[in-house]
Amino acid sequence: MAVRAAVLPAVGAPLEITEIELPEPGPGRVRVRLAAAGVCHSDLSLSDGTMRVPVPAVLGHEGAGTVVSVGEGVERLAPGDQVVLNWAPSCGACHACSLGEVWLCANALAGAAEVHARTTRGTDLHPGLNVAAFAEETVVPASCALPLPDGVPLTEAALLGCAVLTGYGAVHHSARVRSGETVAVFGVGGVGLATLQAARIAGASTIVAVDVSPEKEALARAAGATEYVVASERTARDIRGLTGGQGVDVAVECVGRAVTIRAAWESTRRGGRTTVVGIGGKDQEVTFNALELFHWGRTLSGCVYGNSDPAKDLPVLAGHVRGGRLDLSALVTDRIGLADIPAAFDAMRAGKGGRALVIF
Ligand SMILES: [Zn+2]
Numbered sequence: 444m445a446v447r448a449a450v451l452p453a454v455g456a457p458l459e460i461t462e463i464e465l466p467e468p469g470p471g472r473v474r475v476r477l478a479a480a481g482v483c484h485s486d487l488s489l490s491d492g493t494m495r496v497p498v499p500a501v502l503g504h505e506g507a508g509t510v511v512s513v514g515e516g517v518e519r520l521a522p523g524d525q526v527v528l529n530w531a532p533s534c535g536a537c538h539a540c541s542l543g544e545v546w547l548c549a550n551a552l553a554g555a556a557e558v559h560a561r562t563t564r565g566t567d568l569h570p571g572l573n574v575a576a577f578a579e580e581t582v583v584p585a586s587c588a589l590p591l592p593d594g595v596p597l598t599e600a601a602l603l604g605c606a607v608l609t610g611y612g613a614v615h616h617s618a619r620v621r622s623g624e625t626v627a628v629f630g631v632g633g634v635g636l637a638t639l640q641a642a643r644i645a646g647a648s649t650i651v652a653v654d655v656s657p658e659k660e661a662l663a664r665a666a667g668a669t670e671y672v673v674a675s676e677r678t679a680r681d682i683r684g685l686t687g688g689q690g691v692d693v694a695v696e697c698v699g700r701a702v703t704i705r706a707a708w709e710s711t712r713r714g715g716r717t718t719v720v721g722i723g724g725k726d727q728e729v730t731f732n733a734l735e736l737f738h739w740g741r742t743l744s745g746c747v748y749g750n751s752d753p754a755k756d757l758p759v760l761a762g763h764v765r766g767g768r769l770d771l772s773a774l775v776t777d778r779i780g781l782a783d784i785p786a787a788f789d790a791m792r793a794g795k796g797g798r799a800l801v802i803f
């Protein structure tokens with residue numbers, strides 16, 4: 444039976460909403476009926492070629508749904524189980540996995556090279572970032588389907604799969620924010636909003652949100668921001684002004700541009716920590732001089748998928764949802780259909796909104 448999907452036919456081409464045919468799940472694989480899928484900036488980066496995966500591909504990597512069938516040898520999941528999709532499954536065997544750094548697994552994107560479906564006209568399709576969530580149904584390795592803990596609404600659970608794991612992990616695993624510390628978050632999109640909430644959960648005292656748009660202030664404050672700064676060439680100075688001239692203990696950059704990475708680094712105190720979550724292109728070169736690196740004694744870290752182990756973090760995040768500390772609905776700014784994804788890409792290019800969530 445054919446299902447509808449959003450297909451990237453070639454890098455730089457517009458998405459096509461079309462019918463695809465999925466095979467029955469083979470050994471170790473499961474078929475999932477999507478309830479919802481978030482539109483993440485990385486989908487846009489795949490579509491414009493900033494990040495590359497084999498095409499034509501079904502995009503979408505932040506999803507949740509219900510298992511409809513399982514292939515041979517799958518014992519952990521059964522039809523009817525609610526699951527969150529994990530777009531970066533770890534192999535358990537590579538060097539990074541042997542160190543316990545599963546988010547850096549060398550084989551995390553191996554599945555992207557496989558053909559997981561065909562269009563009804565017979566064109567082979569790849570699963571984007573492994574999970575091909577911009578479709579009514581998908582077939583994924585069982586390692587990409589994590590059981591949804593109790594007490595989390597299935598549609599909003601989609602956000603756990605990328606934005607929330609990333610934002611929460613940036614704060615808790617990468618920057619290791621401690622209670623009472625001050626935090627600045629650059630970029631108020633889906634990941635930025637999740638990062639603000641994570642800073643609030645961590646007990647940060649002052650939480651500064653920074654964005655180019657003045658229109659996101661209410662959204663940012665609802666997610667935990669205590670201060671809002673409209674980005675300018677003065678951003679770092681503005682943030683130091685809000686922290687007694689010192690700068691914040693921690694900056695999290697969710698944009699992936701040289702100018703914001705530099706501003707984030709400059710907005711931290713002497714000895715402060717900056718975590719870069721945003722994914723930028725090779726053209727975004729950040730420069731530092733040797734003397735300032737010495738003088739400021741700051742740390743600058745990259746961060747992949749929140750430096751998270753999704754299987755361990757999902758139950759923790761669900762606990763925060765049940766406890767009312769993590770508000771998934773506050774991240775969603777638009778509830779849309781599959782056919783609205785191209786418009787959601789346009790809005791993202793224009794820097795508008797938080798997270799658009801496709802509801803199936
Ligand atoms: Zn994402």
Ligand SMILES: [Zn+2]
Nearest residue numbers: 534537540548
């Ligand atoms: Zn591995």
